[in-house]
Amino acid sequence: MGLTTSLTNAVSGLRVNQDSLALVSKNIANSGTPGYHRQSLNVVDYNTQSSTYARSIGANRAFNSSLQTYYNRQVSDTANSSIQASYLDRMQGFLGKPGSTGSLDTLFSDLQNALQGIATSPDDYTSRSNAVASAQTMAETLNRLSSTIQGMRQETEGQIAADVHNINGMLNSLAEVNNRMLDLGMTDSARASLLDQRDRLVGSVAELIDVRADYRGDGTVALMTRSGVGLLDNGVSTFKFESAGSLSANSVFDPLSSETKVGKLTLTTPSGLTIDLVTQGVLQGGELGGLVTLRDKTLVEAQDQLDEIASGLALAFSTVKNPGVAASDGVPVTPATGFDLDLSNLRPGNDLLFSYSENGVSRQVRVVNSTDPVDYLDASGQRVIGIDLSGEESLPPGDKTAAAAAAAAALNAKFSGLTISSTGAGNLRILDDGAVGNTDVQSATVRSTSTGLQGAGLAFNLFVDQGNAAYTNDLDGDPPQKQGFAARISVNSAVVANNKLMVQHEVGGTLGDADRANYVIDQLANMSFTSGGNPAANADKFQLTGKLGEVIGQVIGFQGSTINAALTKADDRQLTLDTISDQMQTEYGVNLDEEMARLMELQNAYSANARVVSVVKELLDALLGAV
Known part of the structure; x- marks a missing residue:
């Protein structure tokens, strides 16, 4: 090997060392920069007839597309779980733990104990006052919890609006990065910095909405949601959020866009197509998906459960039970038996219960006074049927009789082994199949709402709706009266003003009468409730069923388990994300020990190459001097 070849090799080595030293220095300087990907020099050996030498042709940036895709997905899922866990953890503080001071089960127990105090000493003012105070505390707690839940739903709308603003900005920034990536005259260092920015932006977008990224060979990236809706490619899609303003318990999502009472989240593609992201189920992750789930499902279900408790409280105090009177078809040959029921006091929402056996199998039926023709088995196995039983109050007597007959005929059509008819206005007769013996009517009761505080029986309207309405x-x-009732429930102002009404169910009655207190105590202990409507239509909702105390316990238990599950899920996903982040740090990050060791190697190599150049120079000087 000649001197010229040695010099050429040494000089090429110096150049490669200089480039490597510059990259190592850059790695070390950016070791703490978030999203920085370690870089290494790309060195190529060139062979000629006379020599072999090395040249650097750019830098290699550490990148693993599979790992990056997995990371983006986990970022989206973790953000989704974290935002839900954050809200639910706050709600847990408002609800309280079972048995703790101020929790619903404790307040309900206090109300029962206060009523027991009245039953023991109905003439004691303090006992009656304590009962009224317990009822007020129960109502006010339901009001407060309902207000808290609606406040949290309002927060989700504000956060959705902020996220929409941020995601639009990030998508536009990504579009700019894509355009700059197409500049072929860009330096390797600038290109690597842009790629780092690209990956940071994609990760930030994934935090807000679930995305799939297509990393292309030219450094650009295309984004779409997991459901396949394009966000960034040959143009940028634009998110838009139209707030609904103040939310209440009656502000619920409706698949029909014109009927929804919550904010609308839409996406407009570069071609001008507008997609309703919520109605069309586009959101499958990210913070936006979690916020929408909270606003439209999780918090709404919590409100519904509070409404069930409020409804149960009001009905337990105000429900009047009128058992049916034994009836017969009067035909000696086929003496069918059953009951006559007085429907004259039924109001919308009131019901009648009857049970019968069919071929030895007992069946329970609840007929609700409603114009909604529902017919289903509820969560307790009871059949629920909607029939308009009351008719219009303004109808003349003849028309009321016809209306009662029409209602009976509609109900009769739903049973094959029973005969249901009407003997006049406000009457319903239910009979079995007589001598055939396949069906037997076992019981029948009409449940109406008390119309007054005195002179209308033991039941009374202690808990009322807005404006002291029954x-x-x-x-x-x-909406239906139950919706949002927890926010409106209050104690009857007349009872607050005169606590004698807690026991005095007749005008001028004695204060020593405990019948009303005992009636309500029995109602609270034994009246059964079932929530959720048709289970088939509400398969994603938890069905409450049982006595009021059991329903309250189920609500607290369900919310507790839901919150714990959300917190656990968030922790698990965060742990997975941390594991992936550690793996990315291993592949992408800068190891200072390794870089410093590499720096020393390069310094030694640089010194060696410099020494070769120096020796060659000395030899050339000596040769030229000899000449």
Whole structure:
């Protein structure tokens, strides 16, 4: 090997060392920079007839597309779980733990104990006052919890609006990065910095909405949601959020866009197509998906459960039970038996219960006074049927009789072994199949709402709706009366002003009468409730069933388990994300020990190459001097 070849090799080595030293220095300087990917020099050996030498042709940036894709997905899932866990953890503080001071089960127990105090000493003012105070505390707690839940739903709308603003900005920044990536005259260092920025932006977008990234060979990236809706490719899609303003318990999502009462989240593609992201189920992860789930499902279900408790409280105090009177078809040959029921006091939402056996199998039926023709088995196995039983109050007597007959005929059509008819206005007769013996009517009771505080029986309207209106669980309103009732429930102002009404069910009655207190105590202990409507239509909702105390326990238990599950899920996903981040740090990150060791190697190599150049120079000087 000649001197010229040695010099050429040494000089090429110096150049490669200089480039490597510059990259190592850059790695060390950016070791703490978030999203920085370690770089290494790309060195190529060139062979000629006379020599072999090395040249650097750019830098290699550490990148693993599979790992990056997995990371983006986990970022989205973790953000989704974290935002839900954050809200639910706050709600747990408001609900309280079972048995703790101020929790619903404790307050309900306090109310029962206060009523027991009245039953023991109905003439004691303090006992009656304590009962009224317990009822007020129960109502006020339901009001407060409902207000808290709606406040949290309002927060989700504000956060959705902020996220929409951020994601639009990040998508536009990514579009700029894509355009700059197409500049072929860009330096390797600038290109690597842009790629780092690209990956940071994609990760930030994934935190807000679930995305799939297509990393292309030219450094650009295309984004779409997991459901296949394009976000960034040959143009940028634009998110838009139209807030609904103040939310209440009646502000619920409706698949029909024109009927929804919550904010609308839409996406407009570069071609001008507008997609409703919530209605069309596009959101499958990310913070936006978690916020929408909280606003439209999780927090709404919590409100529904509070409404069930409020409804149960009101009905337990105000429900009047009128058992049916034994009836017969009067035909000696086929003496069918059953009951006559007085429907004259039924109001919208009131019901009648009857049970019968069919071929030895006992069946329970609840007929709700409603214009909604529902017919289903509820969570307790009881058949629920909607029939308009009351008719219009303004109808003349003849028309009321016809209306009663029409209602009976509609109900009769739903049973094959029973005969259901009407003997006049406000009457319903239920009979078995007589001598055939396949069906037997076992019991029948009409449940109406008390119309007054005195002179209307033992039941009374202690808990009332807005404006001291009676609560009947009317299903025909828009919205139904139960919806949002927890926010409106209050104690009857007349009872607050005169606690004698807690025991004095007749005008001028004695204060020593414990019948009303005992009636309500029995109602609270034995009246059964079932929530959720048709289980088939509400398969994603938890069905409450049982006595009121059991329903309250189920609500607290369900919310507790839901919150714990959300917290656990968030922790698990965060742990997975941390594991992936550690793996990315191993592949992408800068190891200072390794870089410093590499720096020393390069310094030694640089010194060696410099020494070769120096020796060659000395030899050339000597040769030229000899000449």
